[in-house]
Amino acid sequence: MLAEALRLALRAIRRNALRSFLTVLGIVIGVAAVIAMVTIGRGTQARVTADLARLGTNVLFILPGQVGPGRASVAARPFSDRDVLAIREQLTGLKAVAPVAQLPATVTYGGHSRITTVTGTDNALFAVQDWALEAGRFFLEGEIRAGRSVCILGTTVKNALFGERDPIGQTIRVKKVPCEVVGVLESKGQSSFGTDLDDTVVMPLRVFQRRLSGNTEIPRIYVAAKEGTDTARVQAELERLLRERRKIGPGEEDDFSVRDMRELVRTVQATSSALTAVLGFVAAVSLIVGGIGIMNIMLVSVTERTREIGIRLAIGALEGQVMAQFLVEAVVLSAVGGVIGVILGLTVAWAVTEALSVPFRIDPAVLAGAFAFSAVIGVLFGFLPARRAARLDPIEALRRE
DSSP, X not given: OHHHHHHHHHHHHHHTHHHHHHHHHHHHHHHHHHHHHHHHHHHXXXXXXXXXXXXXXXXXXXXXXXXXXXXXXXXOOOBOHHHHHHHHHHOOSEEEEEEEEEEXXXXXXXXXXXXXXXXXXXXXXXXXXXXXXXXXXXXXXXXXXXXXOEEEEXXXXXXXXXXXXXXXXXXXXXXXXXXXXXXXXXXXOBOTTSOBTTOEEEEEHHHIIIIIIOSOOBOEEEEEEOTTOOHHHHHHHHHHHHHXXXXXXXXXXXXXXXXXXXXXXXXXXXXXXXXXXXXXXHHHHHHHHHHHHHXXXXXXXXXXXXXXXXHHHXXXXXXXXXXXXXXXXXXXXXXXXXXXXXXXHHHHHHHHHHHHTOOOOOOHHHHHHHHHHHHHHHHHHHHHHHHHHXXXXXXXXXXXX
């Protein structure tokens, strides 16, 4: 009986090809929208997570003031090199502690110039962010202590100033400060936020403070915990130590913030997953609309084929057979729409992820779920027209012109 119902359903669909196409259009759009939205969302989430991971693993950021809406502490004093030394000496389980000071500056070489971010720090920053060298070397201890004017370039700055030439040993000017290039960092590319991570010049902190910033302030400190170390414990110890050094009494609010990179990654992932789920749900609404379209067209089809139904019932067809014919027809329409929607959704997702330079992540569960949902839509919204066809009175149906 099922094979016969399928044969009759396919014949009816072919007989009204244009109407059948318009009927499945809603399902196609719905399935394609769900797959495209979820796939793009997963790819974007993977890109953001990878970008955050490139800033370093097991990393904590220490900033002056409280971060958050309405909590900015403009008067919060920055850190000092003594704070950095205290963290290095008094806390255990740390891989590296890097003081960081930054400002925008124009760097020049020959007839080429570029406005970039100049960072004052020491070699610990490269350990914190797992940043390797493409060429040259890191800073020598004597250069860091003496504040010698040397620098390491990001690949964007290197390409802008030197092109294909070797910059090692050449002297550039950072603002008006001559600086010998001793190394070039490996490329980290662009972040998903549009920031070029390679658009940077790194100098020893002491020369940065003496020749560029004009003060000894350290606006932020990056701390990397050793692999396997509980970052929550490190965060608690950092907060205790800094409260003690900054003479913050019991019950008083901290005038600094410690942010755990892992917690930030988890927050971003949760937010991205929630957004992807919402977009997928909104797209799934169009599947419901497509199902209503199938029901309406099938009701029209029952009305148009009333005499045909009456003849089938009159010559001995059972109600279940008539019902199966129309139900199978609705399911076939939905399934065809589901297949086309899957192909269209993957195509759109691939094109968008290529344009946005994010990973193309196919989730088989989403594909199967969207297709199965489209088939269920066919059953649910095809049931009412099928039942109406099966319950027609053969005599009344044969009278219908």
